[in-house]
Amino acid sequence: MSVQQQMREKGPLGMLVALAEDVFTRVTAGIPPGEFRRMLRGEPPGRPNPRLKPHSETFLLHIRPTYYHESVTRWTHTFRLGMLSTYLFFLELITGILLMIWYAPTPERAYQDMIRLLSNVPFGQFLRDLHRLGAEAMVAIVTAHMVRTYLTGSYKPPRQFTWFTGVILLVVTLFLSFSGYLLPWDQLAFWAVTIGTSMAEAVPPQIVGETVNLLARGAPDIGANGLLRFYLLHVLFLPALLILFFFVHYYKVVHFGISLPASEEEVGEDTANRVPADRRVYFLPDVATDELSFLTGFTALLIVVTVFFFQAPLENIANPQQTPLHTVAPWYFYWLQGLLKIADKTIAGVILPGILLVLLAAIPYLDFNPSRRGRDRRVAIVSGIVAGTMMIILSYMGTPQYAVQAAPPVEIVQELMPEEGMGPAREIGYDNLPLGVWRTDEEVEYPNEEFAKLMEEFKAATRKWQEKDPDFNAAVGQLTISQDQPRLKRLDWYITWFDAQGAPGEFSRSFWLHQDSIYWEQYGLKHRFLEYIREFFMSRQEQ
Amino acid sequence: MQGIYIKSPILKILIGILATLITIGAILLVAFTEEIRMEEQAASWEGRSIENGAALYATACASCHGVDGKGASGPALNSYYFFTDTGRIQDVEFPGSLRQYVKLTIAAGRPSKQQSQWPVRMPTWGADYGGPYRDDQIEEIVDYVMNWRESALAQTPYEDPWRCFEDVPTPCDEQGFVGLLKRVGLTPEEYLAGLPAEAQPTPPPARPAELLFTEMGCNGCHALTKANAAGAVGPDLDPLPQVAGERIPGMSPEEYVYESIVNPDAYIVEGFPPGVMPTNYAQRMSEEEIRSLVDWLLQP
Ligand code: HEM
Numbered sequence: 149m150s151v152q153q154q155m156r157e158k159g160p161l162g163m164l165v166a167l168a169e170d171v172f173t174r175v176t177a178g179i180p181p182g183e184f185r186r187m188l189r190g191e192p193p194g195r196p197n198p199r200l201k202p203h204s205e206t207f208l209l210h211i212r213p214t215y216y217h218e219s220v221t222r223w224t225h226t227f228r229l230g231m232l233s234t235y236l237f238f239l240e241l242i243t244g245i246l247l248m249i250w251y252a253p254t255p256e257r258a259y260q261d262m263i264r265l266l267s268n269v270p271f272g273q274f275l276r277d278l279h280r281l282g283a284e285a286m287v288a289i290v291t292a293h294m295v296r297t298y299l300t301g302s303y304k305p306p307r308q309f310t311w312f313t314g315v316i317l318l319v320v321t322l323f324l325s326f327s328g329y330l331l332p333w334d335q336l337a338f339w340a341v342t343i344g345t346s347m348a349e350a351v352p353p354q355i356v357g358e359t360v361n362l363l364a365r366g367a368p369d370i371g372a373n374g375l376l377r378f379y380l381l382h383v384l385f386l387p388a389l390l391i392l393f394f395f396v397h398y399y400k401v402v403h404f405g406i407s408l409p410a411s412e413e414e415v416g417e418d419t420a421n422r423v424p425a426d427r428r429v430y431f432l433p434d435v436a437t438d439e440l441s442f443l444t445g446f447t448a449l450l451i452v453v454t455v456f457f458f459q460a461p462l463e464n465i466a467n468p469q470q471t472p473l474h475t476v477a478p479w480y481f482y483w484l485q486g487l488l489k490i491a492d493k494t495i496a497g498v499i500l501p502g503i504l505l506v507l508l509a510a511i512p513y514l515d516f517n518p519s520r521r522g523r524d525r526r527v528a529i530v531s532g533i534v535a536g537t538m539m540i541i542l543s544y545m546g547t548p549q550y551a552v553q554a555a556p557p558v559e560i561v562q563e564l565m566p567e568e569g570m571g572p573a574r575e576i577g578y579d580n581l582p583l584g585v586w587r588t589d590e591e592v593e594y595p596n597e598e599f600a601k602l603m604e605e606f607k608a609a610t611r612k613w614q615e616k617d618p619d620f621n622a623a624v625g626q627l628t629i630s631q632d633q634p635r636l637k638r639l640d641w642y643i644t645w646f647d648a649q650g651a652p653g654e655f656s657r658s659f660w661l662h663q664d665s666i667y668w669e670q671y672g673l674k675h676r677f678l679e680y681i682r683e684f685f686m687s688r689q690e691q
Numbered sequence: 692m693q694g695i696y697i698k699s700p701i702l703k704i705l706i707g708i709l710a711t712l713i714t715i716g717a718i719l720l721v722a723f724t725e726e727i728r729m730e731e732q733a734a735s736w737e738g739r740s741i742e743n744g745a746a747l748y749a750t751a752c753a754s755c756h757g758v759d760g761k762g763a764s765g766p767a768l769n770s771y772y773f774f775t776d777t778g779r780i781q782d783v784e785f786p787g788s789l790r791q792y793v794k795l796t797i798a799a800g801r802p803s804k805q806q807s808q809w810p811v812r813m814p815t816w817g818a819d820y821g822g823p824y825r826d827d828q829i830e831e832i833v834d835y836v837m838n839w840r841e842s843a844l845a846q847t848p849y850e851d852p853w854r855c856f857e858d859v860p861t862p863c864d865e866q867g868f869v870g871l872l873k874r875v876g877l878t879p880e881e882y883l884a885g886l887p888a889e890a891q892p893t894p895p896p897a898r899p900a901e902l903l904f905t906e907m908g909c910n911g912c913h914a915l916t917k918a919n920a921a922g923a924v925g926p927d928l929d930p931l932p933q934v935a936g937e938r939i940p941g942m943s944p945e946e947y948v949y950e951s952i953v954n955p956d957a958y959i960v961e962g963f964p965p966g967v968m969p970t971n972y973a974q975r976m977s978e979e980e981i982r983s984l985v986d987w988l989l990q991p
Contacts, residue, residue, distance in 0.1 A: 190700055223697075256826070267732035270725045274718075437700050441707040448710035448717075455717045464743065465827055585901050626919070630906055634841040636741055640905070642919055654919070660745040662738030666731065676731070680724035687727075 177205040179432075187433040199432040213402050215428040216435055217420065220406040225300075228442055229293035230401070233317075235443055236286040237390060239450075240324075243279040244383065251331070253379035255372050258333035259465040266462070266671075273671060280460035281453060283325045287480045290321045298511075298532055301520030302407040306418060308512035310400040313393050315509040320390045322480065327382040329478055330375065335568055338466035339475040341378070342370055347484075347497035357498075369468065410520035459671040463568040473562055474548050483539050485546030556613035556620040557643040557655035563609050564602070565639065565659050570667035572605055573639065578663040581629050581637055588625040603627075610643070619647040635663040737834065744835025747828060755811055758908045760839055761852035763969060764811050768793075769839040771846040772853040772867030783859055794833045798822070808857045848872060848879035852971055897979045900987030907972065915988075925968060926960045932991045948985045 154163055173180045178201025179187075186193075193199050203209045219225065250265045250272065252258065265272040294314060297303060303311035330341040345364045351357035366373025405420030413419045429435060477485045487496040507514075517525060553559055565573040573581070576598040586592075588607045594600035610623045623645040632638040642656045670676070697703055749758070756762060760769030772778040773789075780789045787795075798817030805812055816822040817829050824832070846868065853867025863870040872882050883891070901918055904910055910920035915928040935944035939958055942950070950957050955968035976984070 188700075259827070263736050267729055267736055270729070271721065273728065273732070274721050433700070437703045437707075438697070441697075441703040441710070444707045444710040444714070448713040451714050451717045455721055464739075583902070584899065628902070628905060630902055632745060633741070633835070633838050635738075636745060636838060638745070644919070656919075658746065658749060660742040662741050664731075664734035664738035665742060666735040671732075676728070677724075680727050683727045684723060 177202040177209070193430070197430070199430060202432060209431075211398065211402070212431055213405070214432075215423065215430045216406065217408060217423045218427045218429050219409050219412055220420075221429050221435060221438065223442075225409060226406065227292070227296060228439075229289055229296055231439060231443075232446065233286060233290045233293055233321075234394065234398075235446070236282050236289060237394070239282050240279060240286065241387065243275055243282065246275055247279055248383060253331065253375050255333060255375060255466070258331060258375065262332045262334070262462055274454065277458050277460045277672070278450070278454045281450065281458045283328060284479075285450070287321060287325050290318055291480075294318060295532075295536075299522075299529065300407065301410060301525060301528075303512040304515065304518070304520055305512075306404055307400065307407065310397060310404065311512045312509055313397040313400065315505070316393050317390065317397060319505070320386055320393065324382065324386045324390065325480070326478065327378045327386060330370075330378045331382065332462055333375065333466045334461075334463040335466055335470075335472050336461055336463045336476075338370065338468070339472055340477050341374075343475060343477065344481070345370065345374075347493060350493035351498050352494055371468075407520070410522070415521065415524070416518040456672070456677075459668055461569070461668045463668070473554060473558065473567055476548050477546065479543070482543035482546035484542075486542035486544070487546075489545060555655075556617050556623070557645070557653075558657075560606075560609045560613055560625065560643060561641045561655075561657045564606055565641065570669040572602055573659075574661060574665070574667055575670075576602055578635075578637060578661050578665070581639065581661065583629050583631060583637075586627045586629070588623075614645075621646045621648070632660060637661050740831045740834040741838050743828075744831035744833070744838075747824070747832050748835050751816065751824075752832070753908075754911075755813075757969075758911070759906065759975070760836070761971070761975060762854065763908070765809055765813065766854065766856065767852040767867075768836055769843050770853040770867055771843050771848075771851040772863070772871060774840050774843040775868075775871070778867065778871060779853075782863060790833060790837055793836050794829060797832055797836075798826075798829050804858075848882060850974060852974065897977060897983065900980075900984045903976060903980055903984050904987075907975065908969075912968065926963060928988060932989050935989060944989055945985055948988055949981065952981060952984065 154166070158166060169181055172184075176184065179199060183193075183198050187199065200214050203212065203214050247265070250269055251261045262276075265276060269275075297311065297314070326341075326344060330337045345361055348364055349357045349361040351360055362368070364374070364377065365371075366377050404418070405423075407418070408420050484497070484501065487500060490496060491500070515528060517528065519525060522529060554562070563571070565571045580596050580598040582595040582599055586594075586603060588603070588610050594603060606625050606627065610625050613620050614623055623643060626640075626642040626644075628638075628640040628642065630638045630640075638658060638660050640656060640658045642654070644652060644654045646652055666676075697706075748756075752765075754763070755765035756768050761767045762770075767773065780792055783792075785792045796813065798815070799820050800815030800822065801813040802815055814822070816824045816832070818825050848868040851866065851868035853863075855863045855866065855870065865873055869879055872879060877885075898906065904915070904918045904920065909915075910918055910922055912922040912924035913926065913928045914921050914923065920928075931948065932944070935947045936942075938947050938960075947958075953973040955970060956965050959965045972981070
């Protein structure tokens, strides 16, 4: 119809309405306004279903199924864990790209860039915390997703390969998280990764291990080359790999349909793709609103946790000359650290994890039990629980609490004023540390309550270690606090004791605390919110 | 088992709206506090750098420049003359800032200056020049040294511990600050009298004796059980209450110890070299502090 003809038939207003409807239908990729209104009112679609059009029209929706079986849309069936994994990955992608703006992967700049990000970039700390929290949440949620598919037996035929690609995704996720660990170039990062890559060195035979290690680090020790390589892995190679395998994984998920609850089909059958018309839940609008509301809720949770409760750690700049007292792996590798305490590096660090990984990937090909019902899968479920418990025990053994302990005086000082991070002495703050000489064998009036508590802890730690260690007796601790420079206090910790033979020993360690210093545990609104609000209003008043 | 499934689209949309509002609220909170947070972070990182610099200074520099920076076998850094714009930096005709001068000196050292008035050489510290420290560590030390500015500039002419270099283009003819005043034709007394009342130096509160013993670096040279000191450069001070009265006939223990602190070379203990114990303690402690230190040393 020509424009003139239309004009004649509908009049100018009618034509504008028609034009608007047309635009609306294009934007929604095929849903006219009338149908959209019906969707909002919760009315059923007409026949043929006009709400399927966007699925064939748009790229992003063509990946999604047009309808689901009602039983699998229940939150308690999948817990939306796969979707959350996907969401977190894209969240990481976005925050990560933003972080790249202020980051250069060289040992000279990386750490300075972190400091600049924290102190000079609006929302810099927020971005960093969100990226870090998202990374840790992603590891947890991907693992939980694996546990869910294991427990519902969803890896069984025909979904074996879905599981297999899932295991690859898990490994990539772990490596992504771990490669990101090095980038801030602080002590925490440097030593965790040094230990991690040294495991690669233990791959037998020696020549292979050395080559792998050299490839990862770019030199015998981690330095500029290693940082660049981890950076490229983290921002390019691993994300690309993850995207690739995600689409393979998700293609399989859509292809076979999400497995039904086991009780709804016969053993050995797979009816996920044969959905009776009355059990269909269409993606548009039902599943879409469901997912959107769920994701906005999850986003709110993530943001609130980031703002109020979570601080990404940042220790001192990486120092290859100074091994920290207790090096720790990220929590999702605690189990490996625990394993390393039992057996040597080659067995615990390479062979056992390797076997575990192959077993994990091969589960669908080893489990011949056709039933997905819990009742019929006692062996599988019990062994799953046993494996999970083992992981938790090993992780516990890998925590810093269970770490190899240093000599008592070293541990006492570490407890009160650690090499890295805050500790009770820094926590009470510059203003609460009174100048003078304070001893654990004296009962005196302390100038303030906070400091009295600190001295109480000092005394308690000294007592605790005397009970623990027979070579540590009649110990006396002394803390000398002096004004070293304007706004800078010096804390000298000094401990004397006698060993089992009665020979005396002494230990001293000095730290400094500046009035303006805050340590990473003290970042974030959780600690500073009230302070900020006060300062904010004070600055308003001045104006 | 039915499982959890929210069916009502209205409820879902409400949840979505509520969550969006919470998200926006949290982000707005961050936005409003960002300015203050960034300022605080910037100050914190400077403080952290000074803390780390302090630890490096204590291991690498204190032995020559003094624990308090007021000089020992090397020159004083915590000095009015060193920090003031018309002082050291002008006299050496350095084109850059004092900060750059300090960084350059620390990183490169003064390796070629032997046989100068100082008994030792200033070593090279920067890894770029063959020293042990990375650039970020040098920066931390510089931050620490520069943090003396406030206390150095608060020194009175009498307190400035500066001793002039004998080999600079414009040698200062008098000790630091005093020399500066002389150039403009003032005596320290005239200078102090000319200051307005609120700028008159107030004596700082007296420090306790046991603190002075570490702060003045006595513990680095002397052994003393009650201070947990084990220095071996000078005599063991544990027997001091017994021997102090017998060192110089006719001198009371108090007088002797006082003399040993303010004018160490007046009497040299047998077996120890003269000229090692610093001679500027009278300037660095108040009369009251020296007296309390003497009493404390003489308590058995
Ligand atoms: C980055 C990591 C991963 C992403 C983004 C991801 C994504 C998804 C998504 C969106 C689904 C749809 C169903 C649901 O939400 O549960 C799914 C299903 C599935 N995933 Fe994953 N997944 C990941 C890792 C894994 C891992 C580690 C495994 C197991 C080793 C795994 C095994 C499966 C299986 C077997 C299904 C089919 C479930 C069924 O049909 O009931 N996935 N995945």
